[in-house]
Amino acid sequence: MIKPVISKNPTNVLGSALQPCCADLSTGWFRNGSCETDDSDRGKHVVCAQMTNEFLSFSQAMGNDLSTSVPEFNFPGLKEGDFWCLCAGRWQEAFEAGVPPKVKLLACEESALQVIDLENLKAHAL
Numbered sequence: 001m002i003k004p005v006i007s008k009n010p011t012n013v014l015g016s017a018l019q020p021c022c023a024d025l026s027t028g029w030f031r032n033g034s035c036e037t038d039d040s041d042r043g044k045h046v047v048c049a050q051m052t053n054e055f056l057s058f059s060q061a062m063g064n065d066l067s068t069s070v071p072e073f074n075f076p077g078l079k080e081g082d083f084w085c086l087c088a089g090r091w092q093e094a095f096e097a098g099v100p101p102k103v104k105l106l107a108c109e110e111s112a113l114q115v116i117d118l119e120n121l122k123a124h125a126l
Helices: 053-061 088-097 110-114 118-123
Strands: 045-050 083-087
Touching: 045 088, 045 110, 053 088, 083 088, 088 110
Parallel strands: none
Antiparallel strands: 045 083
């Protein structure tokens, strides 16, 4: 199996060095706490967001239950206040539905801008 190559210098949506999203949970495409990505990440898990109950309910209704633990995948389930690397498309859907979670701009990887307008991210920054 070929291991994906992690960029040595990933940048965030503001053009500076990408900051970690979460130290407590193994989030991100590479499960390293950072919203780094590569070409094999079709969902583009690049938006560092703070979970809200409204967003978690929305995500579940859209078919992705992030609240329920899945022990076989070492996933504890998320609760309000947790930080997680979301797919850019799901954050955009939540934005359009009026329930976008707040984001850590310095921890959102720059490719999020292929899907989300920077001004919308800034308007929901922590």
